[in-house]
Amino acid sequence: MALTALQVKNAKPGDKLGDGGGLRLDVDRSGNKSWVFRYTSPTTGRERFMGLGPLRDVSLAQARDAAADARALTREHKDPIEERRQERTAAKVEASRAITFKAYAEAFIAGREAGWKNPRHRQAWRNSMRDYAYPHIGHLPIADVDTAAVLKVLRPIWGTKTETASRVRGRIEAILSAAKVEGLRAGDNPALWRGHIAEVLPGKRSVQAVEHHAALPYGEMPAFWKSLAKDTSDAARMLRWIILTACRYGEAVGTQPGEVKSDLWRIPARRMKGGKEHTVPLTPLALEQLPFRPVSDVALSTAIKRHTDSPATTHGMRSTFRDYCGDCTDFPRELAEMALAHVVGSEVEAAYRRGDALEKRRKLMAAWAKYCSQGH
Incomplete structure (x- = not known):
């Protein structure tokens, strides 16, 4: 039998008043009244109870409409609760597009x-x-x-x-x-x-x-350096120079005494891949590696193998440096690229040249040297 407005109004705590078609008014111990739709899920065959809202927000007429919509879903072999959950998720996802x-x-x-x-x-x-x-x-x-x-x-x-x-x-x-x-x-x-x-x-x-230039994971660099630092060979000294300056083999092998003045190494354009002179700020630890007798890349590879079991190459040390900059520091990406003598775009490069890029790179190379030699 359908409920009347008076019955709804006079419902008492503990009442569960049916309106027919699965719609019911429940009153809790505190007198709070809410609508419930009772149905058998067409997907699981289990009895379920779907809340339709409190009486203060949902009138009897609105509750009947909501129950009718739910019944329509069950006839389409859809579970009303699951459908509502999917709608809410979709609405939340749509809102998340902001x-x-x-x-x-x-x-x-x-x-x-x-x-x-x-x-x-x-x-x-x-x-x-x-x-x-x-x-x-x-x-x-x-x-x-x-x-x-x-x-x-x-x-x-x-x-x-x-x-x-x-x-x-x-x-x-x-x-x-x-x-x-x-x-x-x-x-x-x-x-x-x-x-x-x-x-x-x-x-x-x-x-x-x-990979043509396997790189030593930067997390292994401190342990690698600790072992490499004990090696007194020219290969080890040259390798430490390459690591601390992030230079290429061809730039290091031709190093001349006159290129290093104070704590700056000016590599002439003829030896640079990009054809432009490159200045490298040198840390005290880098200067300690001078002078060294240039050796072949094969000799450097042999030195690497003496101090690590990880596959790594001389050129890969530049990638190790770059990964360290990106993962472990907050120095701008462009600064790390400039330290590697990579082209970073004329506008960016010009802006850095007008500013204090050299001093910033000095701090970057100091951080790198400290990271490599930590604990040594």
């Missing part, structure tokens, strides 16, 4: 970094997102980051900075996973490795095996 990947990632890192005791780890998260993820997907709504977007981040660095790229992928996966937990995303995680990205990109080991 939140960009960068904004969410920054909030995610800020919320998690208190638990990261190692400050280098905190810096690595921020810098890897800044240098590799944000330029490609930072502007995208967090809900819209898909597999194509993730691959846009990874592909340019997967073959040359495989270890870094792998860490970037893992961090993007964690960020997107958290966004899903908060209802800002739906569906599978597009940064997942197993069964997903692994089907598109080769594994780290296979990539590293064919």
Whole structure:
């Protein structure tokens, strides 16, 4: 029998008054009245109770309309509660389109970094997102980051900075996973490795095996340096010079006494890959390596093998330096590129030349030397 307005008004604590068709008015011990729709789920066959809202917000007529809509769903073999949950998730995802990947990632890192005791780890998260993820997907709504977007981040660095790229992928996966937990995303995680990205990109080991200039992971540099520092050979001395100046083999092998004045090494344009003179600020530790007798690249490779079991090359030490700059420091990306004598764009380069780029690079190389020789 259908309820009347008077019955609804006079309902007392503990009452459960049926209106027919599964609609019911429940009154709790405190006298609070709310509408409930009772039904059998067409998908599970189990009895379920769907809240339709309190009487103060939902009238008898509105409750009947809501119950009618729910019954219509069951006739379509849909579970009303699950349908409502999906609608709410979709609405939340739609609202999340105002939140960009960068904004969410920054909030995610800020919320998690208190638990990261190692400050280098905190810096690595921020810098890897800044240098590799944000330029490609930072502007995208967090809900819209898909597999194509993730691959846009990874592909340019997967073959040359495989270890870094792998860490970037893992961090993007964690960020997107958290966004899903908060209802800002739906569906599978597009940064997942197993069964997903692994089907598109080769594994780290296979990539590293064919790299032309295998790089020593920067985390291994302090231990490598500790061993290398005890080596008194010219190869070891020249290798330490190359590491501390982040130069190329061809730039180091032709080093002349007249090129080093005070704490600056001016490499002439004829020996530079880019054809421009390059100035390197020298740390006291770098100056200690002078003079050295130039040796072949083969001799340097042999020296590397004496002090580490990791696959690494002389030229790869430049990548080690670059990865350290990006993951462990807050020096601008352009400054690290200039330290490597890479072209960074005329406007940026001009701006740095007008400013104090040399002094900034001096601080960068000092930080690198301190990192390499820590504990020695």
